[in-house]
Amino acid sequence: MRAEPALTALQERLAEAGAVPKIRIRGLKKRFGDKVVLDGIDLDVMPGTSLVVIGGSGSGKSVLLKCILGLITPDAGSIAIDGHDVLHLRRRERETVRARIGMLFQNGALFDSLPVWQNVSFGLLAQHKIDRKRARATADDFLRQVGLDPSVGDLSPAELSGGMQKRVALARAIAAQPDIMFFDEPTTGLDPIMGAVIDDLIVDCVKRLGSTAVAITHDIASARRIGDRAAMLHKGHIIWDGPASALMNSGNPMVDQFTHGSRNGPIQMELRR
Amino acid sequence: MTAILDFLAAIGRGVGLACRVAGQLAVFALSGLSHLLRPPFYGRMFLRSLVEIGYFSLPVVALTAVFTGMVLALQSYTGFARFSAEGAIASIVVLSVTRELGPVLAGLMVAGRVGAAMAAEIGTMRVTDQIDALTTLSTNPMKYLVAPRLLAGIVALPLLVLIADILGVMGGYIIGTFKLGFNGATYLRNTLDFVQTQDVVSGLAKAAVFGFLITLLGCFQGYNSRGGAQGVGAATTAAVVAASILILGFDYVLTEAFFAR
Numbered sequence: 001m002r003a004e005p006a007l008t009a010l011q012e013r014l015a016e017a018g019a020v021p022k023i024r025i026r027g028l029k030k031r032f033g034d035k036v037v038l039d040g041i042d043l044d045v046m047p048g049t050s051l052v053v054i055g056g057s058g059s060g061k062s063v064l065l066k067c068i069l070g071l072i073t074p075d076a077g078s079i080a081i082d083g084h085d086v087l088h089l090r091r092r093e094r095e096t097v098r099a100r101i102g103m104l105f106q107n108g109a110l111f112d113s114l115p116v117w118q119n120v121s122f123g124l125l126a127q128h129k130i131d132r133k134r135a136r137a138t139a140d141d142f143l144r145q146v147g148l149d150p151s152v153g154d155l156s157p158a159e160l161s162g163g164m165q166k167r168v169a170l171a172r173a174i175a176a177q178p179d180i181m182f183f184d185e186p187t188t189g190l191d192p193i194m195g196a197v198i199d200d201l202i203v204d205c206v207k208r209l210g211s212t213a214v215a216i217t218h219d220i221a222s223a224r225r226i227g228d229r230a231a232m233l234h235k236g237h238i239i240w241d242g243p244a245s246a247l248m249n250s251g252n253p254m255v256d257q258f259t260h261g262s263r264n265g266p267i268q269m270e271l272r273r
Numbered sequence: 274m275t276a277i278l279d280f281l282a283a284i285g286r287g288v289g290l291a292c293r294v295a296g297q298l299a300v301f302a303l304s305g306l307s308h309l310l311r312p313p314f315y316g317r318m319f320l321r322s323l324v325e326i327g328y329f330s331l332p333v334v335a336l337t338a339v340f341t342g343m344v345l346a347l348q349s350y351t352g353f354a355r356f357s358a359e360g361a362i363a364s365i366v367v368l369s370v371t372r373e374l375g376p377v378l379a380g381l382m383v384a385g386r387v388g389a390a391m392a393a394e395i396g397t398m399r400v401t402d403q404i405d406a407l408t409t410l411s412t413n414p415m416k417y418l419v420a421p422r423l424l425a426g427i428v429a430l431p432l433l434v435l436i437a438d439i440l441g442v443m444g445g446y447i448i449g450t451f452k453l454g455f456n457g458a459t460y461l462r463n464t465l466d467f468v469q470t471q472d473v474v475s476g477l478a479k480a481a482v483f484g485f486l487i488t489l490l491g492c493f494q495g496y497n498s499r500g501g502a503q504g505v506g507a508a509t510t511a512a513v514v515a516a517s518i519l520i521l522g523f524d525y526v527l528t529e530a531f532f533a534r
Contacts, residue, residue: 071405095411103409109402113394123410126315126417172410 020083022047022212028077030063037063039236050206050213052227052244059233061216065182070094102178106185108169110157116168117153123176142171146201163194174205181206183215187222199225220247220259301493308420315421322425326387327432333386334379338437341374342366342444350453363460364467366445371472375437377524380483384516388491392512395495396505419492423485430484431477475531483520490516
């Protein structure tokens with residue numbers, strides 16, 4: 001079953017206006033050995049919108065994200081950001097593109113050898129864009145923006161709770177003021193209240209920066225809070241694409257089974273090879 | 274016939290794997306070294322690695338050197354006394370320590386301490402997505418994690434070996450004068466008369482190579498670790514074993530290059 005585009009009003013207006021998608025993916029394929037993970041993905045993300053990709057565990061959501069980020073090289077297909085094919089960029093050009101991208105990893109991926117404030121301002125410090133004194137002030141500012149006291153900046157990441165680590169990771173992702181943001185399972189491992197808090201922070205940050213966002217999750221409540229649009233990935237294909245608000249009654253039996261968490265339906269649990 | 278073919282196929286697979294790993298290691302080493310020459314440079318990471326490799330390895334290297342010098346003096350005495358050649362002990366100690374035992378034992382000690390720690394740290398960064406996070410923050414992991422450690426290894430090991438040389442000779446001096454009854458001034462004069470610049474310099478050159486090998490293997494194994502805690506453990510073991518074997522192998526090659534007639 002292929003995607004049935006049901007664009008939101010904003011998507012339609014942007015498409016009619018001839019706007020170039022911020023991210024355009026065409027025919028993306030990736031396999032690991034015999035296992036086909038992505039089998040010809042086509043996806044557009046328009047500027048200033050948020051797309052949530054949902055799908056079961058092992059459906060290839062993280063691989064899709066890593067392909068867009070350039071952390072994994074796909075076997076076939078194209079990925080264009082602002083109309084430029086990022087798969088064929090030179091190293092320096094690719095780094096320039098990456099500098100415009102913020103990423104929130106599933107487990108935070110904070111650098112445990114550095115204190116929190118250096119984690120937050122890492123991108124700015126590593127690229128020698130600011131000195132350490134200004135970096136500390138900048139880190140304090142971003143910690144406040146994600147609801148943390150600047151005194152947290154002196155702690156080590158290991159001293160923080162899961163929710164605080166996610167906030168610090170979010171602060172690090174937005175510190176370079178990126179115009180594209182990726183979120184990998186932003187609420188995994190958090191209690192429902194903290195999950196909602198993180199989602200609200202994400203929406204707030206994305207809106208404030210005017211960024212384009214792509215999130216992957218299997219938390220449906222989180223998907224509905226974060227996304228303008230949603231797409232479902234199953235067996236290497238995008239099987240549905242529509243407004244995030246329609247997730248619970250999409251009309252697609254696979255999506256409905258997934259969002260309602262039902263054991264009975266067209267999606268059967270497979271034993272992994 | 275099938276059993277023979279299976280046996281040959283197994284050998285072929287092993288050789289193929291070894292060649293592949295050797296090729297990957299060579300590419301990794303060249304990439305790491307090339308990043309030493311191209312900005313940006315991470316001086317803070319270099320200093321941190323220098324302190325970690327040099328300063329914190331000092332106690333274990335110092336103890337190893339002192340006891341090695343002491344044992345060497347004692348063993349030489351028991352052997353040489355049979356030929357009334359006790360007077361050669363000072364020269365035997367200084368030549369053995371500066372040419373061989375200083376660099377090799379310091380290298381093995383640092384491989385166990387630093388190589389393992391390096392593989393574990395970078396391996397943990399790999400399996401917890403911290404290396405991917407570096408990439409997304411426009412920071413090349415080879416430049417940030419590997420190049421400063423390689424340089425620190427090349428710089429720190431010769432400094433450690435220089436100290437080990439002095440302490441090793443001192444260990445021999447302590448045993449020679451306080452236990453075996455040699456005259457202290459004579460022992461020192463024999464030591465200084467016999468040692469040549471090439472003896473010390475060859476040891477320091479070996480140390481620089483060993484420092485490079487230890488940090489290279491630690492970074493390579495950590496960088497390519499997979500599969501969570503078990504993968505990190507395997508990478509740590511592989512880093513220490515591979516570095517130790519390469520140290521002994523390169524010791525022979527370098528000795529041949531410096532002293533073969």
